[in-house]
Amino acid sequence: MAARTDRVRAPGTIENSLIQLAAAFRMGGVTPAFGTIPVTELVRTPQYRADIETLAAMFRYAMTPKKKRDNLLRFLRAAVATWARPDAVHDIDTRRERRQWHPTSHVLALNPDGRRQTRKYRATVPVPRQFVPHLQAAKGPYIPVSSVKSAWEAMEIDLKLPRSGESGMKLIRRSVSHIARKRLGEEHWVQGKMMLGHHKASTSDFYALPDPANLGRALAVTEAIIDDIEKAAPGAFRLVVLRAVA
Structure with a gap:
């Protein structure tokens, strides 16, 4: 069996997962006991533009x-x-x-x-x-x-x-x-x-x-x-x- 490699997740990726989890809770009639942060506050917009x-x-x-x-x-x-x-x-x-x-x-x-x-x-x-x-x-x-x-x-x-x-x-x-x-x-x-x-x-x-x-x-x-x-x-x-x- 190949050795497990831990992958570092970006903050925006993690928050997206939490947002989806919270939505799933609400669809089941359960209010999630945690809050979420807008992904736009975590994702850094790339600055580079090609000429x-x-x-x-x-x-x-x-x-x-x-x-x-x-x-x-x-x-x-x-x-x-x-x-x-x-x-x-x-x-x-x-x-x-x-x-x-x-x-x-x-x-x-x-x-x-x-x-x-x-x-x-x-x-x-x-x-x-x-x-x-x-x-x-x-x-x-x-x-x-x-x-x-x-x-x-x-x-x-x-x-x-x-x-x-x-x-x-x-x-x-x-x-x-x-x-x-x-x-x-x-x-x-x-x-x-x-x-x-x-x-x-x-x-x-x-x-x-x-x-x-x-x-x-x-x-x-x-x-x-x-x-x-x-x-x-x-x-x-x-x-x-x-x-x-x-």
């Missing part, structure tokens, strides 16, 4: 010849294009029954049909023109594996990204929104909040989402960010289609 050059370095790493990093590259593309959380990026699926990808309006619903929205709301967002061909070419799950975490962690080490929770897989979401906020300006940042799912879009019309009055300004800024990444890492968003030879 365009660092984002481009990630793409260059994922495009390294003779290395099988295709799924990491897919993750990077989707994360930059949508500003989505890692779990939502992994859930992107173009099958019609999922009702996520709407090719006519170029809109992507990050929440699959039938999945209940949670506190971490998944937005419906317009898709940057550079990412549209990738979704058009996909035949089901955009990322065909359950997780690219191991590939991400190998990249963190290779690129010497900050560790200790500063550069986890949500780094793309934090970094792209940080860059976009400066370019959008505070008067239009509500569109950034909509992209992040922190503010629900005011329209349910998919064709209206790309309009500048809704999410069109955030879309334009995202496309500009992608153009900057492509300049620094040529091929970052280039779609390569392998054709069968007769």
Whole structure:
């Protein structure tokens, strides 16, 4: 039998467990004899944000010849294009029954049909023109594996990204929104909040989402960010289609 290894749990993880335990007690009609602390008071928000050059370095790493990093590259593309959380990026699926990808309006619903929205709301967002061909070419799950975490962690080490929770897989979401906020300006940042799912879009019309009055300004800024990444890492968003030879 392997020796037991004690694992140190983060304060936020411990408090989350207590919150769930307290909820279970209340569901059983029992008032818990202990109090809980809001997790936001215990969790330290990561401060590190990647700039365009660092984002481009990630793409260059994922495009390294003779290395099988295709799924990491897919993750990077989707994360930059949508500003989505890692779990939502992994859930992107173009099958019609999922009702996520709407090719006519170029809109992507990050929440699959039938999945209940949670506190971490998944937005419906317009898709940057550079990412549209990738979704058009996909035949089901955009990322065909359950997780690219191991590939991400190998990249963190290779690129010497900050560790200790500063550069986890949500780094793309934090970094792209940080860059976009400066370019959008505070008067239009509500569109950034909509992209992040922190503010629900005011329209349910998919064709209206790309309009500048809704999410069109955030879309334009995202496309500009992608153009900057492509300049620094040529091929970052280039779609390569392998054709069968007769």
